[in-house]
Amino acid sequence: xxxxxxxxxxEAQKEIDHIVQDEQNPFFKSxxxxxxxxxxxxxxxxxxxxxxxQQESKDHEGGVCVETIFYGHGGKLSTGNVxxxxxxxDPQAFGSALSYAKRYSLLMACGVATMKEDDDAEKxxxxxxxxxxxxxKKASDIKYKLYKNSNNKAAAATVLNEVGLLNACxxxxxxxxxxxxxxxxxxxxxxxxxxxxxxxxEETKDALTNLINLYENKKVVKxxxxxxxxxxxxxxNG
Numbered sequence: 001x002x003x004x005x006x007x008x009x010x011e012a013q014k015e016i017d018h019i020v021q022d023e024q025n026p027f028f029k030s031x032x033x034x035x036x037x038x039x040x041x042x043x044x045x046x047x048x049x050x051x052x053x054q055q056e057s058k059d060h061e062g063g064v065c066v067e068t069i070f071y072g073h074g075g076k077l078s079t080g081n082v083x084x085x086x087x088x089x090d091p092q093a094f095g096s097a098l099s100y101a102k103r104y105s106l107l108m109a110c111g112v113a114t115m116k117e118d119d120d121a122e123k124x125x126x127x128x129x130x131x132x133x134x135x136x137k138k139a140s141d142i143k144y145k146l147y148k149n150s151n152n153k154a155a156a157a158t159v160l161n162e163v164g165l166l167n168a169c170x171x172x173x174x175x176x177x178x179x180x181x182x183x184x185x186x187x188x189x190x191x192x193x194x195x196x197x198x199x200x201x202e203e204t205k206d207a208l209t210n211l212i213n214l215y216e217n218k219k220v221v222k223x224x225x226x227x228x229x230x231x232x233x234x235x236x237n238g
Contacts, residue, residue, distance in 0.1 A: 002075030008049040009070065009077070015045035018113050035103045042110045046070070055102055062086065064094060066101035068109035079109035087149070087180045096179040144195055146172060146188050148180075156184070162199040165192070166207055176215050185215045 046053050051072040058065040063085035070077040082105040086097040107113065144165045145155040157168040169192065173181040185192070189212075196208035 002073055004073035005051070005070065005075035005077060008051055008073055009046075012042075012045040012049040012051060013111060015048070016042050016110055016112055035099050038103050038106050042106060042112065046110075053106075055105065057098065057101075064097040064101045066098070066105045068105045070109070079105070082108065087183060093179045144191055146184070146191065148172075148187070149183050150187050162195045162204050162208070163201070165195045166204055166211075169208075169211055182215065189216075 043053060049072075051070050054069045054071065056067050056069060058067065058081065060083055063083055065081050065083045067081045068079045070079070082101050084097040084101040084104070086093040143161055144159045146157040146159075146165070146168055147154075148156045156172055159165045159168055173184045175181050176185070192208060193212060196205055196212065199205040199208065
């Protein structure tokens with residue numbers, strides 16, 4: 001690492017703005033920045049200041065490990081490894097984990113964030129709240145349970161009614177492009193369809209129908225159908 005490289009990185013950072021989320025899941029109102037958006041935002045300022053960006057993947061059991069490295073001005077700066085677990089041992093799961101790792105490694109290395117609050121961080125916080133919730137509903141009150149996958153015996157959410165189930169789905173599986181969300185939907189598809197059929201509220205029934213279409217039929221749904229302002233906290237303890 002050289003002083004010249006650090007000074008060049010400082011100049012590049014002055015030109016890099018926070019990343020605008022360029023993609024959205026219409027059902028869950030979930031904004032996220034694609035890997036392309038991140039690269040497009042940081043690559044030119046870095047290159048213009050004589051800095052070459054390289055990302056290296058490294059072997060790691062159970063997932064993907066990526067390190068972002070900067071070269072230039074006679075020096076090299078490594079930014080540390082970012083590990084993302086792969087939920088399944090197949091190419092699609094590892095490809096999804098690799099995309100995550102490259103995106104977060106690059107954001108961290110460049111010291112930038114997204115324009116809005118990071119959705120993935122929020123989801124992680126919500127999962128932590130679920131696992132550490134102090135309020136426990138009576139077993140007789142629980143109507144639906146959602147599981148992360150077929151091998152996980154512990155429920156990711158327990159809810160009292162169809163509205164609670166809808167809210168839990170919005171929180172736990174907002175992006176059908178992510179492998180872990182697809183796995184979770186497939187694990188709970190029968191429960192979601194049962195809730196849809198049992199719902200006495202047309203708004204909830206329609207939203208659950210759109211969720212099913214989003215994952216199974218890949219139908220395009222209207223953004224306004226999933227206004228987050230419609231969300232309530234009725235019927236959910238997770």
